[in-house]
Amino acid sequence: MTIVEKDAVASVHYTGTLPESGEVFDTSEGRDPLTFLVGHQQMIPGFEEELMGAQKGERRTFTLEPERAYGEKIAEAVQQIPAEMFGDITPEPGMTLMSDVGPFNVVSVEGDTVTVDFNHKLAGETLQFSVEVVDVRPATEEEIAHGHAHGPGGHHH
Numbered sequence: 001m002t003i004v005e006k007d008a009v010a011s012v013h014y015t016g017t018l019p020e021s022g023e024v025f026d027t028s029e030g031r032d033p034l035t036f037l038v039g040h041q042q043m044i045p046g047f048e049e050e051l052m053g054a055q056k057g058e059r060r061t062f063t064l065e066p067e068r069a070y071g072e073k074i075a076e077a078v079q080q081i082p083a084e085m086f087g088d089i090t091p092e093p094g095m096t097l098m099s100d101v102g103p104f105n106v107v108s109v110e111g112d113t114v115t116v117d118f119n120h121k122l123a124g125e126t127l128q129f130s131v132e133v134v135d136v137r138p139a140t141e142e143e144i145a146h147g148h149a150h151g152p153g154g155h156h157h
């Protein structure tokens with residue numbers, strides 16, 4: 001029987017909650033399961049670690065501290081930039097925008113100065129996951145060469 005291990009392709013249903021508030025920040029409920037190639041940095045590190053050895057049909061619940069999830073918040077990732085840099089967009093607090101170096105959130109706007117945060121929204125958070133392994137199979141050589149899963153729930157190209 002295939003288990004969750006490096007170079008396996010796992011399909012999982014998952015629900016992620018913030019243990020302090022109970023808020024669900026992400027879930028596959030109502031969607032197709034998430035399919036990923038194990039051991040190729042497709043997922044946050046702790047998510048894979050906690051599923052290692054699991055079989056099809058197995059459910060696991062685990063808690064990840066920030067260092068095994070999205071990392072700690074980095075102070076330098078909070079920056080102040082002039083509003084004119086936004087071009088046609090009027091920045092407002094709470095907005096998530098895309099830049100050359102990834103997504104960022106608008107924290108506050110004071111006059112012509114916009115404070116933005118490049119930290120991941122879940123940086124610094126402890127995350128709780130409830131995961132059900134709905135399928136696990138060996139990866140194909142092509143998938144391993146590409147570093148991602150193919151087929152339903154995976155990459156299409």
Ligand code: ZN
Nearest residue numbers: 146148150155
């Ligand atoms: Zn591919």
